[in-house]
Amino acid sequence: MKSVVVLTDAPRVNYMHNFVILPYYYGTDRYFDRPDVKAIRETVQKNLDTLDEHTGWKEVFRGRKVLIKPNLVAVMHKSGNDMDDVPQSTDPRVFEAVVAILHGLGCKVTIVEGTGKGVSTTQLFRDVGLDKVAKRYGCELVAVEEQPVDHYYVPKAEVQKDVYIPRVFSQVVHGEALYVSVPKMKTNLYAGVTLGFKNAMGTLSGNMRYRNHSWQIEKKLVDLLYLFKPTLTLIDAIIGGEGNTPAPVDPVKVGMILSGTNSVELDRVATRVMGIDPNELALTREAEKRGFGDHETQIVGTMRVVPFRRAESSFLTPRFRKNWPNVKLFTGYTNDRVPKVTDINAVTPEMVYELEGACRGGCMATMSMYMEMLYKGKKKVDPAKVRFAAIIGDGCEVDGKRYWFDPDGKPYDIAALCELKKTYKNVVGCGACCKATAEACTARATGCGNVGEFVPLFIKATGAFVPMLSPDNEGVGNLILGMARKYFAVRKVLKTGDIVEIPFDAWDDRIFPIPELSEEDQKKDWIYVPMEKQTKKQIRKNLKDYKMIQAG
Amino acid sequence: MKQLLQYFFAILLWIAGIVLWATGVTFWLFGALLILHGAELLIVGYRTGRKFGTSPLKSIVLCLLFGYIWWLPVRRAMKADDLTEADFVEDGKEPWREQVEV
Numbered sequence A: 001m002k003s004v005v006v007l008t009d010a011p012r013v014n015y016m017h018n019f020v021i022l023p024y025y026y027g028t029d030r031y032f033d034r035p036d037v038k039a040i041r042e043t044v045q046k047n048l049d050t051l052d053e054h055t056g057w058k059e060v061f062r063g064r065k066v067l068i069k070p071n072l073v074a075v076m077h078k079s080g081n082d083m084d085d086v087p088q089s090t091d092p093r094v095f096e097a098v099v100a101i102l103h104g105l106g107c108k109v110t111i112v113e114g115t116g117k118g119v120s121t122t123q124l125f126r127d128v129g130l131d132k133v134a135k136r137y138g139c140e141l142v143a144v145e146e147q148p149v150d151h152y153y154v155p156k157a158e159v160q161k162d163v164y165i166p167r168v169f170s171q172v173v174h175g176e177a178l179y180v181s182v183p184k185m186k187t188n189l190y191a192g193v194t195l196g197f198k199n200a201m202g203t204l205s206g207n208m209r210y211r212n213h214s215w216q217i218e219k220k221l222v223d224l225l226y227l228f229k230p231t232l233t234l235i236d237a238i239i240g241g242e243g244n245t246p247a248p249v250d251p252v253k254v255g256m257i258l259s260g261t262n263s264v265e266l267d268r269v270a271t272r273v274m275g276i277d278p279n280e281l282a283l284t285r286e287a288e289k290r291g292f293g294d295h296e297t298q299i300v301g302t303m304r305v306v307p308f309r310r311a312e313s314s315f316l317t318p319r320f321r322k323n324w325p326n327v328k329l330f331t332g333y334t335n336d337r338v339p340k341v342t343d344i345n346a347v348t349p350e351m352v353y354e355l356e357g358a359c360r361g362g363c364m365a366t367m368s369m370y371m372e373m374l375y376k377g378k379k380k381v382d383p384a385k386v387r388f389a390a391i392i393g394d395g396c397e398v399d400g401k402r403y404w405f406d407p408d409g410k411p412y413d414i415a416a417l418c419e420l421k422k423t424y425k426n427v428v429g430c431g432a433c434c435k436a437t438a439e440a441c442t443a444r445a446t447g448c449g450n451v452g453e454f455v456p457l458f459i460k461a462t463g464a465f466v467p468m469l470s471p472d473n474e475g476v477g478n479l480i481l482g483m484a485r486k487y488f489a490v491r492k493v494l495k496t497g498d499i500v501e502i503p504f505d506a507w508d509d510r511i512f513p514i515p516e517l518s519e520e521d522q523k524k525d526w527i528y529v530p531m532e533k534q535t536k537k538q539i540r541k542n543l544k545d546y547k548m549i550q551a552g
Numbered sequence B: 001m002k003q004l005l006q007y008f009f010a011i012l013l014w015i016a017g018i019v020l021w022a023t024g025v026t027f028w029l030f031g032a033l034l035i036l037h038g039a040e041l042l043i044v045g046y047r048t049g050r051k052f053g054t055s056p057l058k059s060i061v062l063c064l065l066f067g068y069i070w071w072l073p074v075r076r077a078m079k080a081d082d083l084t085e086a087d088f089v090e091d092g093k094e095p096w097r098e099q100v101e102v
Helices: A035-055 A057-061 A092-104 A121-128 A130-137 A167-173 A198-203 A206-210 A217-227 A263-273 A282-289 A318-323 A349-359 A363-375 A414-418 A432-440 A451-462 A476-495 A536-545 B002-022 B028-052 B056-066 B068-081
Strands: A004-009 A065-070 A108-113 A140-143 A149-153 A162-166 A178-182 A184-188 A192-194 A232-245 A249-260 A298-300 A327-331 A388-392 A396-398 A401-405 A427-430 A443-445 A527-529
Touching: A004 A035, A004 A263, A035 A057, A035 A092, A035 A232, A035 A249, A035 A298, A065 A092, A065 A167, A065 A198, A092 A108, A092 A130, A092 A178, A092 A232, A108 A121, A108 A130, A108 A167, A121 A130, A121 A140, A121 A476, A130 A140, A149 A167, A162 A167, A162 A206, A162 A217, A167 A178, A178 A198, A184 A249, A192 A198, A192 A263, A192 A282, A198 A217, A217 A282, A232 A263, A232 A363, A249 A263, A263 A282, A318 A363, A327 A349, A327 A401, A349 A363, A349 A401, A363 A388, A363 A451, A388 A432, A388 A451, A414 A432, A427 A432, A427 A451, A432 A443, A443 A451, A476 A536, A476 B002, B002 B028, B002 B056, B002 B068, B028 B056, B028 B068, B056 B068
Parallel strands: A004 A298, A065 A108, A065 A178, A108 A140, A178 A232, A184 A232, A327 A388, A388 A427, A427 A443
Antiparallel strands: A004 A249, A149 A162, A149 A527, A184 A192, A232 A249, A396 A401
16 A cells, blocks of 8 residues: 555544543443544544545455554553543544444454553453443454464564564464554653554563563564554544653643554654654664655645653653652663763763663663652652662773763762662662672662562662552552453463463563574565474463463 | 452451351341342442443442442442533643643
């Protein structure tokens, strides 16, 4: 299909009700007569009709099997944040409108999504009301973490050469189904923005999702495009989200629907709408470099810029230092992603900021997410009481010695770092790369950006629970119920001899190799690797190893 | 979380009622719970559950078991979703957006 991006402005209506969960009367005339619902359905219809005029996408989709993926984040109504509703997930009113159009084309629609570890997507479907949407349009609901996985080699990939994807997505890889991505317009700590093809993160389950979830995240996401890419992407920009996703974000009234047939080009346009230069984002640059963009893309509609506050994956920005004056970061790296320090006494705060940026998509993002969750909590934490030191990086090598720098550029060798324990009760080492600082730390996360490891560490360091795990979260009952549901659903799959997870290797900062391939195979986008069913002994082990609450 | 704790205490109360009745101490804790929740079911619980989209059986079980600690939050959630035309008029005001010095 021709690459076209369509932007459509929604009528001026207040969309601030039910942008997270559908009202209880969804499916009745009362719902469909609501001014906001009418306006959204008309805007989506108009947008996709315009796209069809230029690309003929409807004929491609008519009667086909379609996987449609929203972006659901486990921040539901009254989740203990300072706002009752946070624009993290795709607006269910927008999503419903897209499903209705696909249903009208005679498509066999499957709603598919996968959220982070510890959260049940099936429960999220219910919380949002998508189970009702599925019932109305006869769709199947699939939670990727409850799916058996299929194995592929991606020879052209730079990071994700060895990949396991939920079986349901094999239908897209093999051309049996089409894939529609319906993300939310929002900024993101890990990749800068979450739009069309960043939404693919939710197509990976469990440990695979977190493998190379580090400074390589952009390459990893682009690698997935060799395997499958959305045929159609529609971005929900009715209410956007600005700030530090996956932590709670602030709503931005954008009032727009964007769609396109090339997700990379659509993301480029959407990024501009957000007031961000797409070339600043490693995600766009990487996709462009590998030839997934299309310079012939036609843009239909008016590009109205609504500036978004950017995600700050940093402990050194003025905002962070104002919010958490007693949290001090010590950073130092020796690699080709950061400037080389030659004189330890000439390091400026700007240089420290650059050093910190060596792993913005990994540990820094995870740490920033935790602190932002605290900041956005309903019950405010006293910043004066949150006092700890954090160390990241393997240190800057100068004359054979390693150094870490405080925000002002003051150098610390390992002996000086050890002295920090006298000033700070908690000195936290963050990530696999700061192994050398183990003796200076009171506690250390040994994996790369491992959320499961960071949460207990930061609870101890900050002395505060994240709102999602606190009594302020009214959805905590559903969270627990969902975990139980997921546990039994996964066990059911394991009993059939399939696997739902890769071995737990997700926190290693390395590229997982594939066997040497023939010249012909190296030219392929993907190679399917058949997997044998597990033996009875392996099944027993898999069942034993699978826990309801998985650490890590 | 608060509601979960309330559910937990309601179940404890039922267990206490059954134990007291079974051991012959008193029937009236069990009886009072049954009468109270039964009345709530007839007056408000069943209607609320059905209007909210909860199945008839689930509405009966939840109301008999938990009484007002189940149906009151449901009613509150319904009230929050009951909007009028005026609620959809765009006032042009931005929602809360954090002001950050650049």
